[in-house]
Amino acid sequence: AQTVTQSQPEMSVQEAETVTLSCTYDTSESDYYLFWYKQPPSRQMILVIRQEAYKQQNATENRFSVNFQKAAKSFSLKISDSQLGDAAMYFCAYKEEGGSEKLVFGKGTKLTVNP
Amino acid sequence: ETGVTQTPRHLVMGMTNKKSLKCEQHLGHNAMYWYKQSAKKPLELMFVYNFKEQTENNSVPSRFSPECPNSSHLFLHLHTLQPEDSALYLCASSLRTRQNTEAFFGQGTRLTVV
Numbered sequence: 001a002q003t004v005t006q007s008q009p010e011m012s013v014q015e016a017e018t019v020t021l022s023c024t025y026d027t028s029e030s031d032y033y034l035f036w037y038k039q040p041p042s043r044q045m046i047l048v049i050r051q052e053a054y055k056q057q058n059a060t061e062n063r064f065s066v067n068f069q070k071a072a073k074s075f076s077l078k079i080s081d082s083q084l085g086d087a088a089m090y091f092c093a094y095k096e097e098g099g100s101e102k103l104v105f106g107k108g109t110k111l112t113v114n115p
Numbered sequence: 116e117t118g119v120t121q122t123p124r125h126l127v128m129g130m131t132n133k134k135s136l137k138c139e140q141h142l143g144h145n146a147m148y149w150y151k152q153s154a155k156k157p158l159e160l161m162f163v164y165n166f167k168e169q170t171e172n173n174s175v176p177s178r179f180s181p182e183c184p185n186s187s188h189l190f191l192h193l194h195t196l197q198p199e200d201s202a203l204y205l206c207a208s209s210l211r212t213r214q215n216t217e218a219f220f221g222q223g224t225r226l227t228v229v
Contacts, residue, residue, distance in 0.1 A: 004157070033216050035217060037220075042222060043203060043222050043223045043225075044117060044220060044221070044222045044223070045205065045207075045220035046117065046220075047217045047218075047219075050216070050217055091157075091158070095216060101146050101148070101163050101165065101170070101171070101209065101211060102160050102163065102171060102173075103148075103158075103160065103207075103218055104157075104160075105157045105158040106157060107155070107156065107157050108157075
């Protein structure tokens, strides 16, 4: 079964600085998708960024970028120029291509942004 | 707003009560999901519906009964729950194609069983 591990229960960063959140996963599949979701105190899970496993290029979305290392099964999220509004729980998630629509989530990392 | 609406936002119920959670999306998605989010645990998938048909039941106890009358609406009927069922219940939807794979989530229903 696929598993997703986020080894950092909590992280903090100074406003305007850069922070990297770690995620590793375990799968025997070669084709899949990886996601980072953000859950602020409002509780709504919001997609931050996604990566298709067949793409070698790392995904970027404005201040958010990933470091996707397929062989190492690693998928870290880098947040540049951190803002107070970035404070939230961040969840890494895995989804197999085809077959089940199931998203497998990690336990999450709580990010605090200090002014 | 993600386009997925859940009601109610908060619910307190006794163990003998019967209640229902509602989820609605008008994004044109064809798959809908129920997830359970408990403290200190990863989100757990409960049910998946594709085109109104249940395609996954992740060993959920029968005291949780899903209903999907059409591809825009999803319900979770609750009866004789236990205190350990207290959690945040999240609904999500997605469009099942290769290019569009992300799920859009509602704000959840915070359920407390007393």
